[in-house]
Amino acid sequence: xxxxxxxxxxxxxxxxxxxxxxxxxxxxxxxxxxxxxxxxxxxxxxxxxxxxxxxxxxxxxxxxxxxxxxxxxxxxxxxxxxxxxxxxxxxxxxxxxxxxxxxxxxxxxxxxxxxxxxxxxxxxxxxxxxxxxxxxxxxxxxxxxxxxxxxxxxxxxxxxxxxxxxxxxxxxxxxxxxxxxxxxxxxxxxxxxxxxxxxxxxxxxxxxxxxxxxxxxxxxxxxxxxxxxxxxxxxxxxxxxxxxxxxxxxxxxxxxxxxxxxxxxxxxxxxxxxxxxxxxxxxxxxxxxxxxxxxxxxxxxxxxxxxxxxxxxxxxxxxxxxxxxxxxxxxxxxxxxxxxxxxxxxxxxxxxxxxxxxxxxxxxxxxxxxxxxxxxxxxxxxxxxxxxxxxxxxxxxxxxxxxxxxxxxxxxxxxxxxxxxxxxxxxxxxxxxxxxxxxxxxxxxxxxxxxxxxxxxxxxxxxxxxxxxxxxxxxxxxxxxxxxxxxxxxxxxxxxxxxxxxxxxxxxxxxxxxxxxxxxxxxxxxxxxxxx
Amino acid sequence: xxxxxxxxxxxxxxxxxxxxxxxxxxxxxxxxxxxxxxxxxxxxxxxxxxxxxxxxxxxxxxxxxxxxxxxxxxxxxxxxxxxxxxxxxxxxxxxxxxxxxxxxxxxxxxxxxxxxxxxxxxxxxxxxxxxxxxxxxxxxxxxxxxxxxxxxxxxxxxxxxxxxxxxxxxxxxxxxxxxxxxxxxxxxxxxxxxxxxxxxxxxxxxxxxxxxxxxxxxxxxxxxxxxxxxxxxxxxxxxxxxxxxxxxxxxxxxxxxxxxxxxxxxxxxxxxxxxxxxxxxxxxxxxxxxxxxxxxxxxxxxxxxxxxxxxxxxxxxxxxxxxxxxxxxxx
Numbered sequence: 001x002x003x004x005x006x007x008x009x010x011x012x013x014x015x016x017x018x019x020x021x022x023x024x025x026x027x028x029x030x031x032x033x034x035x036x037x038x039x040x041x042x043x044x045x046x047x048x049x050x051x052x053x054x055x056x057x058x059x060x061x062x063x064x065x066x067x068x069x070x071x072x073x074x075x076x077x078x079x080x081x082x083x084x085x086x087x088x089x090x091x092x093x094x095x096x097x098x099x100x101x102x103x104x105x106x107x108x109x110x111x112x113x114x115x116x117x118x119x120x121x122x123x124x125x126x127x128x129x130x131x132x133x134x135x136x137x138x139x140x141x142x143x144x145x146x147x148x149x150x151x152x153x154x155x156x157x158x159x160x161x162x163x164x165x166x167x168x169x170x171x172x173x174x175x176x177x178x179x180x181x182x183x184x185x186x187x188x189x190x191x192x193x194x195x196x197x198x199x200x201x202x203x204x205x206x207x208x209x210x211x212x213x214x215x216x217x218x219x220x221x222x223x224x225x226x227x228x229x230x231x232x233x234x235x236x237x238x239x240x241x242x243x244x245x246x247x248x249x250x251x252x253x254x255x256x257x258x259x260x261x262x263x264x265x266x267x268x269x270x271x272x273x274x275x276x277x278x279x280x281x282x283x284x285x286x287x288x289x290x291x292x293x294x295x296x297x298x299x300x301x302x303x304x305x306x307x308x309x310x311x312x313x314x315x316x317x318x319x320x321x322x323x324x325x326x327x328x329x330x331x332x333x334x335x336x337x338x339x340x341x342x343x344x345x346x347x348x349x350x351x352x353x354x355x356x357x358x359x360x361x362x363x364x365x366x367x368x369x370x371x372x373x374x375x376x377x378x379x380x381x382x383x384x385x386x387x388x389x390x391x392x393x394x395x396x397x398x399x400x401x402x403x404x405x406x407x408x409x410x411x412x413x414x415x416x417x418x419x420x421x422x423x424x425x426x427x428x429x430x431x432x433x434x435x436x437x438x439x440x441x442x443x444x445x446x447x448x449x450x451x452x453x454x455x456x457x458x459x460x461x462x463x464x465x466x467x468x469x470x471x472x473x474x475x476x477x478x479x480x481x482x483x484x485x486x487x488x489x490x491x492x493x494x495x496x497x498x499x500x501x502x503x504x505x506x507x508x509x510x511x512x513x514x515x516x517x518x519x520x521x522x523x524x525x526x527x528x529x530x531x532x
Numbered sequence: 533x534x535x536x537x538x539x540x541x542x543x544x545x546x547x548x549x550x551x552x553x554x555x556x557x558x559x560x561x562x563x564x565x566x567x568x569x570x571x572x573x574x575x576x577x578x579x580x581x582x583x584x585x586x587x588x589x590x591x592x593x594x595x596x597x598x599x600x601x602x603x604x605x606x607x608x609x610x611x612x613x614x615x616x617x618x619x620x621x622x623x624x625x626x627x628x629x630x631x632x633x634x635x636x637x638x639x640x641x642x643x644x645x646x647x648x649x650x651x652x653x654x655x656x657x658x659x660x661x662x663x664x665x666x667x668x669x670x671x672x673x674x675x676x677x678x679x680x681x682x683x684x685x686x687x688x689x690x691x692x693x694x695x696x697x698x699x700x701x702x703x704x705x706x707x708x709x710x711x712x713x714x715x716x717x718x719x720x721x722x723x724x725x726x727x728x729x730x731x732x733x734x735x736x737x738x739x740x741x742x743x744x745x746x747x748x749x750x751x752x753x754x755x756x757x758x759x760x761x762x763x764x765x766x767x768x769x770x771x772x773x774x775x776x777x778x779x780x781x782x783x784x785x786x787x788x789x790x791x792x793x794x795x796x797x798x799x800x801x802x803x804x805x806x807x808x809x810x811x812x813x814x815x816x817x818x819x820x821x822x823x824x825x826x827x828x829x830x831x832x833x834x835x836x837x838x839x840x841x842x843x844x845x846x847x848x849x850x851x852x853x854x855x856x857x858x859x860x861x862x863x
Contacts, residue, residue: 049819051589051633060591132602137595189635205634205641206819207722207811238721240809241819244704248712248719249809416583416824423587443593456596 036230037530042514044523045240045249045258049206054188055175056126056133061280061437064173065522069211069235071175071194074100074119074156075168076221079517079524081334083168084222087114087176087195088156091168093478096160098167104154106219108178109192109199116149116156122176123147123158131185138443139170141475165475165482166440169335173439195219197226197526198235211235211525220526230515230529250510256530257511257523262319262388265508273510279332280521281437281505283317287430287498290452290461294377295429299360301497302346303353304379304430307400310345314503317393317433321508326501329490332521333440336483341490346497353404362405370405378407379429382421385412390433397432422459435505437521441486442475448493460499466492551859555852563845570837574830575619578821579612585632585824606632608826619830628834629827631820638831642813646835648722649801649812655732656797660739661790667740668747669774669782675748676755687748694741699800703734703807720809731808735800739793743786750785754778784855791847795840 050066052058074088085091088100106114126133127143136143144161160167177185181193192200197220198211213233218225238255240246247264249255250273260268269275285305287295294300310325327339348356362370362377370377379401383394391412398408411428413421421428438444449468450456467489474485493499507521517527586602587594603609607618622628628638675684710730711719718727754760755778763773801814809815813832820829852858 049634052635054635057635060589132598132605134590134594134598137598138591138593204644204811205631205636206645206816238809240720241815242806242809245707245720245807245809248707249721251712252715252719254719254721414822416581416588416822419584419587419592420582422592423584424582438593446595447593451596454596457592457594459592 035531037513037532038229039233040530041234041236042232042257042528042530043236043238043255045246045255046237046522047239047241047243047246047259049239050209052189053192053200053203054185055177056131056135056185059134059138061521065519066209066237067175067194068196068519068522069198069525070192070196070200071177072106072114072196072219073173073175073221074171077169077172077334077519078222079519079527083172086221087119087219093167096163096167098158098160098171100156100158102154102156103219106195107216108180108195109214110178110180112179114176114178114195115151116154117151118179118182119156119176120147120149121179121182122174125177125182125185126174135174137446139173139439140164141442163476163478164442165478166335166442167478169333169440197224206239208239209237211237224526228529230531232528232530235525235528247510250512253512256514257509257516259507259509259521261321261506261508265510268510273512274515275508275510276516276518277321278507278509278518278521279504280507281435282326282329282331282501283314283433283503283505284326284329284436285430285432285500285502286434286460288426288428288460289463289498290426293429294375294379296461297360297362298497299356300362300377300379303356303404304401304406305346305497305500306348306353306356307350307404308397309400310500310502313393313396313432316396317387317389317503318506319387319389321506322504326503329436329444329493329499329501330438330441331501331504332437335440336486338441338483338487338490341487341494342501344491344494345500346495350403357404364405368405369407376407377405378409380409380411380427381430381432382411382413382418382428383431383433384418384435385414386435393433423453423457426453426459433502437505441471441489445471445475448499462493462496462498464492464496464498466495467498555859559845559848563841566841566844567838570841571620571623571834572616574833574837575616577833578824578826578829579615581821581824583824585826588824589632623834628831631828632825633820633823633828638827641816641828642831642835645812645816648728648810649798649805649814649836650839652728652732652735652801652805652810652812653794653797655728656736656739656800657790657794659732659736660743660793660797661786663736663740664743665747665779665782665786668744668786669751669779671744672748672751672755673774676752688745691741691745695738695745697738698803699735699738700803700807702737703731703804706730706734707808720807722811727808727810731801731804731810734807735797735804739796743789743793746789747782747786750782751778754781757781780854784851784858787847787851787854791844791851794843794847798836798840 046062048062050063051060052063055067055071073086075091076084076086078084087103087106089103090101092099102116108114123145124147125131126135127145129143141164146159148157164170175194177188178193178195181188187193190203197214197217199214200209201212202208202210211234213226213231215226218227240249243260243262243264246258247260247267250258250268287301289296311323314325315323327342357370361372364370381394381398383390385391394410398410401408418431446457448458448462449471450458452458452461470485470489470492474482474489477485507518509518513531515529515531517524586599586606586608590599590602607615626639630637631641671684671687674680707719707730710717717730721727760773760777763777801812802817805812805814806818813836816832817829817836820832
């Protein structure tokens with residue numbers, strides 16, 4: 001698999017993601033306006049096709065990021081992770097009820113107004129089981145919510161039967177489709193029906209998506225407007241899965257920007273290109289605790305964790321972009337910082353790990369492989385091969401485990417293989433480098449607790465009350481109190497060595513003659529500025 | 533329908549018997565069998581590849597109920613034989629289903645991409661046939677009867693080497709030289725005819741090297757034939773000997789091997805279209821298989837495989853027209 005494809009496929013593997021720019025050497029706000037070009041076309045090379053352009057049927061990252069061109073949202077998360085107004089000018093949260101004051105004068109690309117009723121219709125469409133909206137169960141916990149519009153007062157009230165701690169973050173990922181598109185959502189796969197800053201003018205699957213600037217757009221996040229200097233007249237997003245090809249296109253001035261994480265970035269570093277990094281998600285180590293698996297034994301999980309130099313693994317898997325150990329399962333999100341929980345990750349030296357295994361009955365045999373009750377300590381380490389750093393990082397991990405007397409079988413997999421191992425065959429003991437790109441902690445609840453496949457998605461058979469009990473309370477608790485509960489929940493997972501944060505999922509963009517901020521690891525459309 | 537009358541230049545004659553009806557019947561039977569095999573293979577290959585396309589499209593954190601519902605909607609829970617029959621029904625009706633990922637009609641996606649692949653393969657096949665025949669005949673003529681052994685040795689080394697270089701390496705090298713360094717041609721993308729030049733070169737260089745070796749050997753053989761020696765003894769111009777007498781007898785073998793090479797060229801598009809970010813069926817196959825987009829992968833494989841079967845039929849007919857002796861051999 002080509003590296004670019006890989007990087008991309010990895011992102012696709014997870015439901016959706018939010019990222020925060022972790023470093024930027026040239027944010028658009030910092031440039032002198034006299035350097036901005038007038039009009040022009042901004043060409044972006046994307047590694048993946050966005051998939052369905054129907055927002056109710058696509059919650060994968062490439063699609064979610066493209067919807068940002070076309071649609072408006074009640075509110076947004078800016079590149080620093082802060083919630084900012086968009087269609088809503090203000091909001092209040094009271095338990096499970098969120099009341100929005102809406103911006104007046106917003107229109108769809110077909111000229112129709114965006115009213116409170118238009119927005120409420122989107123909630124009603126999503127909650128209708130007949131429409132099978134993918135948001136339900138992922139960014140909205142269930143369909144138990146009611147949207148009440150008041151067009152005269154230009155307000156909207158959304159009431160969730162149960163308080164939802166991440167409701168504002170969820171709404172920042174819920175695009176508002178205009179009336180015509182909502183009436184016939186099948187048309188959304190070919191044309192746009194939104195009130196966003198750009199209008200879809202060309203959609204060739206797997207090839208190219210073109211957008212024209214909307215004149216008069218001035219209701220963007222935090223007051224973003226298309227009248228700002230440097231805003232391109234046209235955006236062309238070309239799908240180029242091969243990172244070498246993308247780098248060549250940048251070098252030949254065939255594009256303004258591309259995401260290039262791998263070795264091809266070296267060709268661009270130090271040249272006339274600027275780069276910006278972003279955290280897309282986290283890389284974690286997941287143990288399979290299903291009965292009969294060696295990793296069902298807590299001592300094994302702890303020992304395997306203790307002998308790893310996680311910072312070194314992090315540097316290897318990110319190819320030097322991050323040299324520190326992972327701090328969270330959801331490092332990209334900013335709603336709740338649960339990094340304090342990493343103090344609960346089992347630590348110790350080689351001798352301590354060996355002692356732990358010996359005490360648990362795993363004794364080294366003549367061949368050096370530990371065994372218990374005649375069963376060797378042999379583990380299947382399945383790992384996703386999405387970037388050039390995955391195999392070396394896996395080798396590093398396997399080497400440490402072999403020194404412990406563990407027989408390690410490395411199993412490289414693509415995204416489909418990982419899904420099969422998790423949801424069908426269950427044939428893995430540990431996934432040391434699984435990529436999690438989710439916007440907030442609550443999305444992981446079903447995956448880290450509850451029923452196992454085929455009745456649920458708790459693929460690792462995790463049963464840790466310290467996690468599930470705290471998470472259950474946390475999802476209904478907004479603010480700092482909720483975050484404290486999420487931190488306690490994460491501690492439960494780490495103490496039990498169910499899952500361990502290893503690193504971040506980085507996204508590095510190279511750009512020329514343009515600047516922009518990043519949103520969910522992708523280019524934020526309203527921040528794009530062309531330079532002379 | 534013409535009757536076999538023999539090849540004058542080869543002095544070949546036979547009794548007048550119309551062999552075409554039987555030939556066409558056999559070829560049509562082969563075509564039908566080929567299509568059945570292609571449809572079945574394209575269906576089964578995707579079914580045998582592990583991975584749940586719905587889970588892949590919705591993500592691991594999607595609720596179990598949503599995944600189950602989507603699978604049922606797509607008919608993926610039906611028995612394999614039911615899915616297979618449903619697929620045949622779709623093929624007959626021209627409906628190859630909808631992409632799981634984009635929900636667009638597979639037929640429309642293929643229609644938007646087949647042009648690039650057909651053009652790419654056609655250019656590559658043309659380049660392969662033209663240059664392999666030109667190089668093979670030239671080298672064969674120059675080295676006939678043991679003349680210029682050094683040239684022959686050098687040719688063998690160069691042709692053997694070029695024949696084993698993978699197409700993606702050609703692609704990378706061509707891009708670096710002609711696009712990045714000289715900036716003469718586009719690096720990648722779909723920018724009209726000039727976007728097809730480097731990809732078609734990338735996939736045809738190895739086949740040119742391979743086929744030219746076969747043509748050279750054929751040239752040696754043909755030039756040793758009595759009718760060529762007879763033509764030489766009549767002091768016919770060399771150009772006339774090559775073009776009028778030698779070439780027609782070479783073309784049949786070149787075309788036959790070219791037909792086989794067509795499958796290689798089509799397969800090469802899978803890699804090269806990705807290297808050049810050229811939207812065609814090859815890149816569609818890769819994306820669809822990676823994402824387990826069954827309907828799209830099946831549709832693209834069906835069209836690619838079916839086109840190879842069909843073009844081979846056409847080449848068989850052309851070869852038979854050029855060299856009616858093949859009808860006799862075929863019968």
